[in-house]
Amino acid sequence: MFHHRQTLAATAAGILLAAGTGATVPADAGAAPAPSTRPPATARVVDVRWGGHPTFDRLVVDVRGSLPPVSVRPVKVLRYDGSGHRVPLPGRFFLEIALSPATAHDQSGRSVYKGPRLTTIRLPALKGVALTGDFEGVVTIGAAFDTKPAYTSFTLHSPERFVLDVAHPPAHCPR
Template sequence: MHRRLRRQQLVALTTGALLTAGLALAAPASAAPAARASTTPLVVNARWGTHCTFDRVVIDIQGTIPETTVTEVPELVYDGSGHPVPLPGKYFLEIRLHPAAAHNDAGQSVYKGPHLIKLNLPKLKGLAMTGDYEGYVTFGTAFATKPRFSTFKLHDPERFVVDVAHPNTC
């Protein structure tokens, strides 16, 4: 009798252990510890330059290049506050990346570029980071005259590029 009770206890313990292990293996990924790295593309820098026939803005991205739109806007405002961005110019482009972030999962900034800079290139007069909010990273560019622009992506490392045409300066 004692032997049968011991066997039943052993079977019960083994069954419980196997059941617990099976449940742990079948748990959804969302139940796993939150130590995984974010897959949201990170905006880490913005830079600019001038060439003979165009000014260029380059946005450096860690991860895949997110969907990006470039839109002419009547004025530049900071996301969230709506306050005007103090850049010189009469014409403005808004560059919006989504989904993207300029901060890591701990909320620390990973963006090393300028937040607001006035420039005196043939076409480009200023660049500002205007937002890093709810999965959107936004930049504004300023011009004295209406910009004619083209956009494209470069890879290895990942970059989003805006070229703004101007008369030949070379």
């Protein structure tokens, strides 16, 4: 009986020793890697372009990645984000288009934006466009008009785009 207890004790010690040794192995050893905890990639604004149509002018913002929420609001004056300096675009009416979260640069700080920084346009409604900001996760674009803009906006996909259509002013409105 004594021999049986020694064998039982030796077996139990062996099991405990093996269990203790196993506990020193990292829990994730041999397991699949943990999912990345990086935040999802931020949308990148890469271009702004425009075109004239028979009854409206179209402004298109091209985005790489998922299209973020976009806001369009009338402003009295366009200002550069960060500095607050006035944007020198012609016009009496302005729209500020903001995409957030978004950037117009890569992780190294290099610009990925290939569109105009500031340009005058001579379409019936649209008179100018400027990249007014790429600051703290918000990209802003300003658009200038001689008359109060009547506009609609929508998104298109594959590739991702934000579209702003601005109706031409009535023929009797002063330009």
